[in-house]
Amino acid sequence: MSRIFVTGGSGRLGRSVVAGLAEAGHHVISVDRDAVPAGQLPAGAVQETADLLAPGEAQRLLRETKPDAVIHLAAIAVPFSAPEDVIFSTNTRLAFAVISAATEIGVPKIVTASSPTVLGYGSPAGWLPPSFPLDERTPAKPWNAYALSKLIAEQTAQMFAAAQGERIRYAAFRPCFVISPEEWEGAPTQQGHTLAERLADPALSAPALFNYVDARDVADFLDLLLQKMESIPNGETFFVGAADALATAPLADLMPRFLPGSEALSAGLTGTSPAFSIAKAQALLGWQPKRSWRSELKSHPTLNDETSTLVTAGTGAKETS
Numbered sequence: 001m002s003r004i005f006v007t008g009g010s011g012r013l014g015r016s017v018v019a020g021l022a023e024a025g026h027h028v029i030s031v032d033r034d035a036v037p038a039g040q041l042p043a044g045a046v047q048e049t050a051d052l053l054a055p056g057e058a059q060r061l062l063r064e065t066k067p068d069a070v071i072h073l074a075a076i077a078v079p080f081s082a083p084e085d086v087i088f089s090t091n092t093r094l095a096f097a098v099i100s101a102a103t104e105i106g107v108p109k110i111v112t113a114s115s116p117t118v119l120g121y122g123s124p125a126g127w128l129p130p131s132f133p134l135d136e137r138t139p140a141k142p143w144n145a146y147a148l149s150k151l152i153a154e155q156t157a158q159m160f161a162a163a164q165g166e167r168i169r170y171a172a173f174r175p176c177f178v179i180s181p182e183e184w185e186g187a188p189t190q191q192g193h194t195l196a197e198r199l200a201d202p203a204l205s206a207p208a209l210f211n212y213v214d215a216r217d218v219a220d221f222l223d224l225l226l227q228k229m230e231s232i233p234n235g236e237t238f239f240v241g242a243a244d245a246l247a248t249a250p251l252a253d254l255m256p257r258f259l260p261g262s263e264a265l266s267a268g269l270t271g272t273s274p275a276f277s278i279a280k281a282q283a284l285l286g287w288q289p290k291r292s293w294r295s296e297l298k299s300h301p302t303l304n305d306e307t308s309t310l311v312t313a314g315t316g317a318k319e320t321s
């Protein structure tokens with residue numbers, strides 16, 4: 001059992017990370033500006049309400065709680081949801097404040113959340129990758145303040161890793177479009193649509209290149225990452241996504257409709273293949289996502305029929321019954 005300090009623990013992803021790590025037997029200290037109602041805090045977790053941008057606050061809480069690991073999630077998590085300069089300064093200052101305070105105190109394992117958007121897809125000036133599937137070697141070309149702030153969060157972890165050598169272990173991860181448990185039941189996703197709507201209209205998932213991940217799979221990934229951080233290279237970055245695409249047709253067919261010029265590049269994305277590779281997390285950590293929209297949506301009676309129809313009409317590559 002470890003003591004794990006999770007920033008942004010009240011958020012869409014944070015709630016599942018706190019719950020998953022507590023369920024795995026860790027003592028979790030959830031730190032967020034907003035508290036979750038006391039009844040919703042899982043056994044094994046405590047929460048602290050704090051503004052981590054307030055001077056000295058991250059350091060004070062870390063000194064008081066003495067964690068074995070820090071997972072930094074707190075951020076403005078939606079591109080263009082605030083003025084660009086506010087997103088840039090909030091996210092970069094939060095990452096620096098938390099990672100530097102944890103380093104100074106000597107927390108042995110420090111992990112920060114990045115985002116697949118660092119790659120630069122969706123740029124109004126056009127974007128094409130060198131190849132599909134996208135992976136950690138795909139060049140980062142952020143085109144907005146959110147994506148740039150996430151790349152800087154990764155580089156902040158790498159900067160401290162370079163300065164500390166092997167004394168402290170650092171990692172960054174890029175979670176795909178996060179689906180929290182209630183969203184499988186019909187709650188709106190981060191962009192406001194339900195999952196059924198995103199599946200029914202590929203134009204809704206195309207801006208994220210049809211990526212997604214179950215928040216509980218991210219919690220499992222983080223638990224495994226913390227266990228393995230001492231035996232993998234320091235300062236690594238990982239994509240964390242589902243093993244399939246959030247689409248009912250193969251991306252080889254869908255991608256060219258939404259990403260002009262990608263016909264040849266995406267020709268290999270057949271069947272249920274996602275655009276983002278998770279091979280690095282599989283190879284270095286042995287992590288495997290357990291949930292897919294094909295398994296999770298099935299449990300909801302009102303979506304069951306619709307989803308089955310969509311899957312049958314789509315790839316046909318996976319049975320849903």
Ligand SMILES: NC(=O)c1ccc[n+]([C@@H]2O[C@H](COP(=O)([O-])OP(=O)(O)OC[C@H]3O[C@@H](n4cnc5c(N)ncnc54)[C@H](O)[C@@H]3O)[C@@H](O)[C@H]2O)c1
Binds near residue numbers: 050
């Ligand atoms: N949700 C996604 O699809 C997604 C995808 C890729 C990356 N991410 C990253 O994962 C992380 C979590 O995302 P999320 O969807 O849970 O976001 P969220 O907005 O639901 O949660 C972020 C939390 O951070 C807290 N926070 C913000 N500023 C703070 C401050 N100054 N002090 C203390 N707490 C503060 C907020 O109160 C909020 O609870 C973010 O870093 C985000 O960039 C999310």
